[in-house]
Amino acid sequence: EVQLVESGGGLVKPGGSLRLSCAASGFNYNDAFMSWVRQAPGKGLEWVGRIKTTVSGGATDYAAPVKGRFTISRHDSKNTLYLQMNGLKTEDTALYYCAWVGRTGFMYKWGQGAPVTVSS
Amino acid sequence: QSVLTQPPSASGTPGQRVTISCSGSSSNIGSNTVDWYQELPGTAPKLLIYSNDQRPSGVPDRLSGSKSGTSASLAISGLQSEDESDYYCAAWDDSLNGYVFGTGTKVTVL
Numbered sequence: 001e002v003q004l005v006e007s008g009g010g011l012v013k014p015g016g017s018l019r020l021s022c023a024a025s026g027f028n029y030n031d032a033f034m035s036w037v038r039q040a041p042g043k044g045l046e047w048v049g050r051i052k053t054t055v056s057g058g059a060t061d062y063a064a065p066v067k068g069r070f071t072i073s074r075h076d077s078k079n080t081l082y083l084q085m086n087g088l089k090t091e092d093t094a095l096y097y098c099a100w101v102g103r104t105g106f107m108y109k110w111g112q113g114a115p116v117t118v119s120s
Numbered sequence: 121q122s123v124l125t126q127p128p129s130a131s132g133t134p135g136q137r138v139t140i141s142c143s144g145s146s147s148n149i150g151s152n153t154v155d156w157y158q159e160l161p162g163t164a165p166k167l168l169i170y171s172n173d174q175r176p177s178g179v180p181d182r183l184s185g186s187k188s189g190t191s192a193s194l195a196i197s198g199l200q201s202e203d204e205s206d207y208y209c210a211a212w213d214d215s216l217n218g219y220v221f222g223t224g225t226k227v228t229v230l
Contacts (some may be wrong), residue, residue: 106170
């Protein structure tokens with residue numbers, strides 16, 4: 001069974017940093033592109049970014065609102081995905097999901113989400 | 121501000137057919153495939169349709185997707201109470217070099 005379990009969410013002050021983790025199991029993580037998607041309270045889904053496989057160079061792409069502040073990385077031997085968030089703003093408050101990306105870019109499987117609140 | 125536009129709401133009675141539209145542009149729907157997601161209250165989103173019209177295992181065939189030009193649609197036939205949910209379209213956008221979601225549609229079963 002595919003499982004994606006996010007952790008590391010919490011309350012942080014504006015300007016602060018937080019690192020989310022996503023533990024993956026039940027599929028060949030090394031061969032998977034992975035993404036982060038967020039949902040602010042009462043709002044729709046927003047793609048945050050993605051990381052390709054290590055053999056593909058591990059290249060990353062980011063949405064404009066987070067580019068330069070957020071970094072996605074992966075640790076293949078630990079089957080874990082990370083989202084390092086720096087320079088957090090109140091508008092980054094959201095539930096953050098990690099997702100296994102399918103071959104044409106769709107979000108095939110999702111975790112349950114990690115809540116992040118940015119507030120003073 | 122999403123680049124994919126959906127109607128905010130749609131509704132129908134049990135057994136009816138409901139269609140949700142998704143309007144984009146040449147840089148997203150016009151040149152890439154469309155995916156659809158369901159988000160039930162308090163749960164993680166679930167993939168319903170990928171690559172315009174493909175259903176993952178376990179998704180009933182009363183759900184179908186289609187695409188034409190820069191628009192796409194999701195049809196739910198034989199509407200059931202458990203279909204009451206939020207639905208999002210999505211596609212890769214070549215200009216933004218990112219994956220974009222639609223504005224979302226809330227489906228109500230009357």
